[in-house]
Amino acid sequence: MKGETLTRADLCEAVHEEVGLSRQECSTLVERTLELIAEALERGETVKLSGFGVFQVRAKRARMGRNPKTGEPAAIDPRRVISFRASQVMKARVDGAPGDAMHDAA
Amino acid sequence: MIKSELIGRLAAEHPHLTHKDVERIVNIILDGMVGALEGGGRVELRGFGAFSVRSRPARAGRNPRTGAQVSVPAKSVPFFKSGKELRERLNVSGDA
Numbered sequence: 001m002k003g004e005t006l007t008r009a010d011l012c013e014a015v016h017e018e019v020g021l022s023r024q025e026c027s028t029l030v031e032r033t034l035e036l037i038a039e040a041l042e043r044g045e046t047v048k049l050s051g052f053g054v055f056q057v058r059a060k061r062a063r064m065g066r067n068p069k070t071g072e073p074a075a076i077d078p079r080r081v082i083s084f085r086a087s088q089v090m091k092a093r094v095d096g097a098p099g100d101a102m103h104d105a106a
Numbered sequence: 107m108i109k110s111e112l113i114g115r116l117a118a119e120h121p122h123l124t125h126k127d128v129e130r131i132v133n134i135i136l137d138g139m140v141g142a143l144e145g146g147g148r149v150e151l152r153g154f155g156a157f158s159v160r161s162r163p164a165r166a167g168r169n170p171r172t173g174a175q176v177s178v179p180a181k182s183v184p185f186f187k188s189g190k191e192l193r194e195r196l197n198v199s200g201d202a
Contacts (some may be wrong), residue, residue: 004142005147005150006147006154008152010142011135011139014134014135015135017126019131029135030124030135032116036116037112038154038195040107040112040194041196046107047108048111049108050107050138050181053186080196080197081196082155082186082192082196084184086184089140089141091138093140093143093144094143094184095183097145097182098146099159099160099162100158100159100161102199
């Protein structure tokens with residue numbers, strides 16, 4: 001499993017194998033699950049999935065930034081961003097997994 | 107929205123499945139994602155976002171109450187980056 005990338009297709013397959021519904025229906029269920037979460041976030045709702053984590057929408061105010069390539073100042077508009085906080089259960093399961101060393105900082 | 111509400115809405119869209127079935131399906135989906143991260147993998151859901159594992163180096167921390175120095179061991183933490191499409195949906199003009 002190390003270093004592998006899980007996609008919608010893998011989730012569909014897992015549901016198909018464990019529940020026995022058609023692949024078509026499993027695909028719809030995976031898609032609708034993600035879509036219902038996305039729609040709630042779009043409405044500005046916090047999405048709490050116990051045992052998994054919390055998705056929250058945060059408003060960022062306008063600020064002056066810089067084009068990292070040219071170094072020129074550029075205005076950054078106010079925007080909404082999603083923050084995800086993993087549950088303790090997820091944190092415990094992930095700790096010990098090999099991390100992405102490219103992103104050690106922050 | 108909490109997990110039971112998500113399950114309720116999905117169940118309403120799939121009337122031939124029981125609430126229990128849908129609950130099981132949602133848990134398989136969420137558990138599948140955690141399982142991939144647990145193995146050091148990534149989860150890529152186009153349009154929605156990607157989950158990855160980031161390593162945090164060991165550092166010297168402090169007990170905020172007593173001020174005593176404690177060493178915090180290196181650890182791996184889950185990280186989520188929202189997908190382009192979802193970011194754009196959150197910021198349709200006149201919205202932010």
